[in-house]
Amino acid sequence: MKWSFLFLLAAIRVSAQTAEPPKTVMAVRFDNRSQLIFNALSEDQTGTDISFRNPGRTDTTVTKHLSYQKPFHIYYANVDVSQDGKTFAATQRSLLLLPGDSVVLDRNGRHFVFGSYSPGYLDELLDLTGLYFPGFSVITKQLQTKGLAGMIKDIQQRYIDNERKINAFAKEPPVTEALHNFNYLIKARGIMAIPKEQAATPAGKKILDSCYTGFENNISKIAALQSPFTHSILYNILTYRTYRAGKPTTNIWDYFATTDPKIASTELYRSFLLNLLHGNYKGNTDQLKNNIARIKKAGIEDPRYDSLLQAKIALRENQTLQAVASMEDIKGALLNYFNFIRSQKGSYLFVDFWASWCGPCRRQMPYLKKLLPDFAGKGIKFISVSIDENDKIDDWIAASKDEGLYNNPYNFRLEQGSHNKLLKILEIRSVPRYLLYDPEGKLISAQFITPDKKEFKEQLLKEIKAK
Structure with a gap:
């Protein structure tokens, strides 16, 4: 085992050094048929999972190459159930990784073996209380026993204690800076677990206003890390500000008017909105278009919004075409009309739309056959x-x-015959109808002349020679 890991370390170090931009390489040693799934925020800000799986019957090492431009935080959660099935314990483990890092985990991810930059599982270095929201009932009990001021004091003390641990850890400056920013993220998550309604009293308002003003002033610390919690922290900042303005917090699209300009100008805010557009998209491109218009009206511009809209429109159109353009061959095998056209790239295609009951269609066939x-x-x-x-x-x-x-x-037949919406897309209202596609699959004639015409042969030869 020792020598296999030494060989693995050498391999992933070379891999990390030769990639451009530097990749973060993660290797996990697995038992048979095991998996490990980390929660993460992808580079495109849309949220994702980083999954390691060993579906085989033998132990193996699974390696992944991750592309990130700044330090990033990932975590996994395991639930261990007792043998009698009556009790369970949830375990969360967090990793802080840097671009170009090389990390090795053993025992299905339970044991941290090596990290070229990473300090290892953060749960073993810092107090992460508050990072993973403990639940409403726990917060309510703490408020009852300690009060708002007492809870804030405890959170601040944990933050100070963690800062001391980081300073004593003595790692390279980029690692130390990333740890400080991560500690600030823990603090923010802990405070944001407290219901905003605690600001209903003058004393509570003063305490929470001070906390959230601090978060707004230190937004760069929150933005410095790529974390699954980054956007939720920003969301809580926006929610609190809207609440304090006396406006409803039920519709996030109404938050723009209360957003602090210095936050609205950040890349974090723009990427947060991009993630929001992704998450709220339910197949309605008109609604997506309206939401983007509301963002732009608030003075927030980002080319990624329009790119997202165009991508969703293209996807929607493609799904529509795929759904309505089904046809079958003489043996009953189904295929898609547009896929078939694309599959014949390199050849001109002369397409004859006809029907068994169509006399004019069948009278043209001998001419074409000749x-x-x-x-x-x-x-x-x-x-x-x-x-x-x-x-x-x-x-x-x-x-x-x-x-x-x-x-x-x-020789094909359209599914649903004359009711197939492909006919509407191609604007075919009657048969016979003849279409001509070029070798790139482009429709170059939507109504070619009938084969019985004297000029048919000459015109078709001219079309395929001219292109």
Whole structure:
């Protein structure tokens, strides 16, 4: 075990040093079929999990390379249940990592082995009381026994004691600075667990106003770390300020008017709003657009907001297209019309929309069939798409046999036939209808002339030669 870890350390050190920008490398030694999931805030501010899994039957080491531009905090929580199933104990473990760090954990993450910068599990170095919210009932009991002033005094004393431990720890300046900022985050979380309604009395207002003013003035300390708790701290600052202004705190989109300008100008605030836009998006791009407009109206600009909107619109459109453009081949295999078009990249596609019951459609087929040899080897494929209804599949199959299409691999039928919304998207109101796509999948003719026309052959050859 010792030599395997020494080899692993050497490997991840080289990996961390050669990556640009510097990667943080984490390696976790696992028993068989085990996993470890850390809560984290991703670099794009959208929140994420960092998961290590060993699904196999043998012990192994799982390694991940993480990209962060500043010190970041991650933590995991385990719940251990007693054998009788009646009691349980929750265990949280926090890590503070720096860009370019190399970290090794053993025993499914329970044991910290090595960190090139990381001081190890912070629970073993600092008092983290208050970092993980203890629950409303615990806070209520503490307020009853100690009062607001007593609780604040305890939190401040833990902060001072932690500062002494950090100063005695004697690590490199970037690590020490990150630890100081993390300690401030612990303090903020502890105070923010106290209900804001404690400010209803003059004495409570004075105490909490002083605390939150301090948080606003030291927002740079909170922003210096990438932590799963960073945005919740900012949220509590905004909530308290809105509450103190006598305004409802039920709708966060109403907070902009009360936000301190020095906070609104920070990258933390802009990324917080980006995370908020992500989290509140429920598939309604119009609502997303309105929320972005409200942000901009408050004088807050960030190109990531518009990028998010465009990405969601594109995703929505793609999901719509995927849902409505389903078709089947003669054997019943389903595929998507647009996916099929993209899969034929490199060839021109002549698409014939028809139906078994459509006399004009079927009268055109002999003309087209007669011309097919003239297009052999010219980089064009001829596609047939029937709009026969689902209860007329037998008619489609029979007509396909009659027209010599049955064994054609490019013979399809739209799911739901003439009711498939693909026809509306392509603005096909009647059949026959002929479409022409270029080798890049771009529609270059939405209504090509019928095959019985004398100029059909010449025009189609001109199209595929000219492109």
